Structures are given as C-alpha cells and as structure tokens.
Amino acid sequence: MLLTIIYIIAITAEAMTGALSAGRRSMDWFGVILIACVTALGGGSVRDVLLGHYPLTWVKHPEYLVLTCCAALFTILIAKWMRHLRNIFLILDALGLIGFTIIGCQIALQMGHGFVVSAVAGVLTGVSGGILRDILCNDVPLVFRRELYASISFVAVICYWLCLNIGMSLELTVIFTLIFGFVLRLIAIYFGLEMPKFIYQEDDADSASSTDKH
C-alpha cells in the first residue's frame, strides 16, 4: 500500500524529469511522451524482461502508462515554472529511487532469487529508466558521472536484505529502508558526495587506437 503510493509518486516525478530532458533536445510532443514513459517505466520493464517476469507492470496496469503520459503533457504546460521546483524534484526523485529499488528487490525475492540477483534487480529498477532516457537523448548516461546515486540504491538493497534476515517484519523493513536510503541520498546531494572515478588514458596515440580495437 505504502509502496504503491510511493510508486505512483515516483513514476510521476520520473516522467516529468524525462519530459524535461526531451524538452532540452527540442523534441516534439510524441518524443516527450515516449521519453517520459521510458524514464518512468523503463527500469521496471528492463528488470521484468531480464527476469522473465511477465506481464510487465504497465501491461498489467495500463493506468500507470496513462498517468505518465498525462504527467509528460502536464510538464509541457508548466515548464516555465519548473526551475523553481527543482528542490521538490530532487526530493521526489530520491524517494522514487529508493521506492523503485525496494520494489525491484521485492519482486526478485518473491520469484525465489538470492541476494545477488535481487540486488541487481533492485539497482536496475532504480537506475535503468534514467540510463535509457540518456541513451535516447544521445548522452553518456549521467548516472555514471554524478554524485552517489546507484550506489545508494545498492546500499538500500543491503539494508533491506539485512533487515529481513534479522527477522524484521516486511512492513518495518520497507519503512526503515525507505527512510535510511532517502536520508542517505539527501546527504549525498547536500554535500555533493561522489564515487571515486576511474580515469584511464592511453599514454600514446598508437596504444590508444589499438586498445580501441577490443
């Protein structure tokens, strides 16, 4: 129940960020709607296709698809005021990230998978909508280059897993993980915490071109 509410908030927020990305590329309304849907529902779809978990969420509940379309069109209307709302969006996005992660993790566990696969399912649900959005907009996915985001999704999975394994009830686990991950994400934004980067450059042009051939 709580998760459903958070899911609805999350897909709405993600749809709106997707619509803004499309707007930055001057796409037409159809592009805006498509990018919004992919951003909001793509993460869960990738997870479900990889795990063979049919039917997909938006196939089972087409109303979520309608909601993301409406959110996209609404974003076009209120675009002028969007930049005043960006703090609200950062917060909704943080909530969505953790909510998506918990839902993805839960579905994998219900299918009988172990920790590794559940962790992948959780993180994929959380981050791959944004990755698909950036691929469609022809960017290097931002998720790989900004402050802690995917790693917080991963930490949330560990938290969720530990809580369940020490015998906490499912409701408590969900609430605790939500608060824990949400606070962690807000801390990461506030202090601009980043993962260490791996910067690799070949020393000379010759070696660069050769290694490219891999």
Next chain:
Amino acid sequence: MLLTIIYIIAITAEAMTGALSAGRRSMDWFGVILIACVTALGGGSVRDVLLGHYPLTWVKHPEYLVLTCCAALFTILIAKWMRHLRNIFLILDALGLIGFTIIGCQIALQMGHGFVVSAVAGVLTGVSGGILRDILCNDVPLVFRRELYASISFVAVICYWLCLNIGMSLELTVIFTLIFGFVLRLIAIYFGLEMPKFIYQEDDADSASSTDKH
C-alpha cells in the same frame, strides 16, 4: 494475407533505409546487414519481448531474416541510384508504418490486451525499428524531430479500434485503416506537417547543471 504482403514490402523497405543509414556512417558490410535487420525487425522484436509474445516473428519465420539480409546487400549494389528512388521509398515507408502498426495492434488484441496496451504495441511496432537504427548510428532518434510520423501511427490505432468497435469486419477494418493512415502520412509529408515541439531551456547555467542531476 494482405497484411503478409504489406509486411514483406515493409520489412524490405525498412531494411533498405537501414542500410542507407549504415552507409552514411561508412560501416562495413556486416554493420549494414545488422542495421538493416534491426530497422526492419527490431520494432516487432521490441513489442514481442515487452509483451512476452514468443517466439519472435523472425525466429518463427527465419526467411524474413534472410530477406532483410538480401535487401541490405542489394541496397549496397544499387546505392548509386537510390537518391532517384527516394519518393518511392517515402511511399513504401508510409505503407510500412501503417502496416506495422496494424500488425502490432492486432497481436496485442489477440493476446487479450485492452486499448492502451494495443495502442502502445501498434506504435512501438511502427516506430521502434527506426529508433533502434538511430541509436546504433549514434543519432538522436529522428522520429522525435520530424513531421508527423509516430502520431499518425497512433491515429491509425484509434481508427482501427473504432472500426472494430462499431462492428466492421476485420478485413474491412484493416483495409480502411491502411488507406486512412497512408493518405494521412502522405498529406503530412506533402505539407510538411509537424507536431508542436517542446523546447525547454534553463534560464541560467546554475539551474541547468542542477536539473541535469535528476
């Protein structure tokens, strides 16, 4: 029967446009074949994977795969004359768009899905081959930025749905939707009709970089 003929024309035409795209990027013959196959068969594959509709068309009928490969190689041979044929291609492509849309829509309806999912299936079948082609060629998908294309696919779905629901026979519905969508697309090309674009720009650098973080 009519749909099968249109399907074959459509995948051939799409394979050839895919091959030309690959040629613009100076890809080798293998790249040309792969891009051609993805353009022609990718839309249906995306639909089938998302709906869990196995086996995929080209797995069940590998002859379609062979056909697209031949079309790609044939395009390399006749590339010199291709620009004289581009009006023919625009027409074949329009036919393909509507044909793909009807087929996608029909498959979703046969699986028991409702209007929203069928509409998505139809539009996805029509446009995602071209989107995948543009992603592989590292472009922002053209479908989001040119004259009415995906929206015509959507209008065709609505037409198809309405015809069926007012009790028209399946054959008549298919023929009527084909003609209706095809004429609409030709009108859109002729007059250069476009969807309104959503252009979003942050007012200052600071806000731009922050919103990017979503």
Next chain:
Amino acid sequence: MLLTIIYIIAITAEAMTGALSAGRRSMDWFGVILIACVTALGGGSVRDVLLGHYPLTWVKHPEYLVLTCCAALFTILIAKWMRHLRNIFLILDALGLIGFTIIGCQIALQMGHGFVVSAVAGVLTGVSGGILRDILCNDVPLVFRRELYASISFVAVICYWLCLNIGMSLELTVIFTLIFGFVLRLIAIYFGLEMPKFIYQEDDADSASSTDKH
C-alpha cells in the same frame, strides 16, 4: 567443460575491456562495474531474451556476475599496466569471441532452432556485448568499423554447423571450431584484414535532408 573454462576466461577478458572503455569516459566505479557486466554478460542476455530462453545465465549462475564485478574492480587497480598487456587481451578477446559464438549457437540448436536462427544466436552472443558497451559509452559501435570480427563469428558458426552435419562428435566439433575461428581471428588482426565498407553519401544537401526523413 572446456566451454565452461573458455566462458569464464571470456567473460573475465570482456569485463576488463568494458572497464577500460568506462575508464576512458571517466566514469565512476559504479559505471565501470555496470559497463563491465554489460560487456561480459550482455551478449548472452540479448540472445536469451530474444529466444525466450529463461532463466538468463547470470540469473542462474550469479557467481558469474560476481566474477565480472571483481574483474572490473581489479582492472581499476592494474590500469597502469594494462597497455603492456594489450596483446594478451587481443588473444583472450579472440578466444572469447569464438567461445561465445559456439555457446550461443549450441543453445539455439538445443532449443530446436534451425541454421539461420542458430547463426544469429551465435553471432549475437559473440558481438552484442561489445555493441551495448559502445552504446552506453555513446560511441558508434566499433564492431561495425574495424577489422574482421563479426564475420569471423559467422564463419565459426558455419564451420560448427558443417562439422556437426558431417557427423563429427560434439566435442571434436567444439575443439575444431575453436581452433579454426581463433586462428582466423589472429590472422585478421595480424594482417589488418577488413570487410569492404559501404560508404553512402547523398550528392546534394537537399537529397540528404530528405532521405534522412525515412
């Protein structure tokens, strides 16, 4: 048994080349791990999703996923010495290409598919990990633009198929195809053999923009 060993070598080598690609784009550690996993396990995942062959390899054997993550982190550690190792990598990569191809082909045959689908499954398993890596790094996939690579995967499929059909035992077929494809790839690298390229350019700006509209 032999194939399992080759598979493990291959995913390790591919994970490391993926990690280096991510390093060239200055991604953070999470991005490095994700690109490594996609490069190593993406080819098999694409094949399994398209054929409806569930569960996916890394879902069934999460230890492979852990291995690729470790290989990615190890690459970050030894990045300084990587360019001295690039000949070793070219060899491991060649081994991986043929190993992946044989595995993909075998799975499709076991599912009862014919030559065309098995060939596609083999080539996809061999090359699509690298294609996904290049899409995520926002490059035009290298596989389309360098010396013989995918075509060797295809020749290996034909060799495998012929050997089986003249009545050779499965073990012998695997070993023979491995050696044959491996040697072919080394020859292609050594002599810089390339597929012919298809270079297509519209003669005038007008025609270019119109054909783009396909």
